[in-house]
Amino acid sequence: MAIKADRYEGIDGLKAYAIIGIALMHVLSNGKYELGGFAFERLIPSFTNLVFLFMMVSGFGMCCGYYQKIIDRKISMEDFYKKRYIKIWPYFALLCALDFVISPSKESLSEVFANLTLCQGLLPNANITVIGVSWTLAVIFVFYMLFPFFCFLLGNKKRAWGVAIVALVFNFLCGSYFNADRTNIVYDAIYFIAGGLIYLYRKELAEFAQKHKVITGAILLAATVAYFVLGSSTFTMLFFCVAALLYTLGCKWGGTGQSSRKIPRWHMLRDLSVPHGNLSCA
Incomplete structure (x- = not known):
């Protein structure tokens, strides 16, 4: 009997919440609403940075779906890139x-x-x-183009940590010297790499999150508070994104174990054109 792969269904719910947050941000920014208070002046506008959460989820999800296949050469580059275009191009071309x-x-x-x-x-x-708004899609598709190289960079944990440090420095230089912002793949690379790092430690992190639900919830709360108190820097955003993904790993369904902590599966949203890979991990 084949061993069923672990599936991180909670991430479908995480994406759904992020989609709603980004939609609210666009409605508020494009409308002429004279509304005050924390929710309308700081909370909803901050949802624009949830795009970085999508990038981290994309890094994690693509690794779940394709990392081992590419390392083991069990998928051709032609098949890989065809799937990326077929998934995105028709609907985007219509828009x-x-x-x-x-x-x-x-x-x-x-x-x-x-x-x-x-x-x-x-x-x-x-x-x-x-x-x-498709600048996000443009960045993520460049990530798709570079994904085989990305798999090489994640070839072992030591190299992956070194690459993460380099990407973090590059993120700083993009803002302080090269005048590049979040529409540039080099600026955003740290989020994809962070998702890849979480993939490399997925089993240990999922086990920790399932056993220590209160701690992971407290970490996510602390990350949220830090974001609003310290401001939306790369460090606070990374802290929040990692904390959110860690918390969600504790909501795993299927495979070798299940968590009693459930996030809605959001079947109508899981197949939207939000870039990610197959969230089943062997």
């Missing part, structure tokens, strides 16, 4: 076409072309306005 029909121009045509290649994330400071 780009609708945007161009509504606001046609020479500039929009150039941006639509860049979008349809899914290579717009390679452009320096592109500032694409056709489906402008």
Whole structure:
């Protein structure tokens, strides 16, 4: 009988909550609401940084689905990249076409072309306005392009930690010297790598989270407080994202064990075009 792989179903719920938070942020920023208080002035606007949580989940999820297959050469590069395009391109192309029909121009045509290649994330400071929020998708697709190299970087834990330190330094230099922001893959690399590191320690972390639910909950609470008290720096955002993913690993379903702490499976949201891999880990 085949051994059933562990599946981290709680991450489907984590993505769902993040989707709702980002949607609320866009509604507030695009509307003319004269609302005050902590919720409308600080809490909801801060949800924009949940994109970094998606990046970390993407790093973890892609490793769950493809890391071992690529290391063992059990999937061809052609199959890997075909799946990435098939998953994203049709729906995104439709949105780009609708945007161009509504606001046609020479500039929009150039941006639509860049979008349809899914290579717009390679452009320096592109500032694409056709489906402008797709900058996240552009960054994550560059991550897909580099994923085989990413697997090499995670080849062992010692190398992975060294790469994480380098990525953290690069993140700092992007803001202080190179004038690159979160639309740049080098700035965001630390979040993908952090997701990969969590994958390497997934069994130990999941076991800890399941046994020490109160502690992981307290860590997540402390990370949330630190974010609002200290500000939205890379360190506070990393702390929050890692804490959220750690807490969620304690909500594992299927495979060799189950947690009594349940997060909704959100079946209608788990298959949205939110980049991630198969969340089943052998």
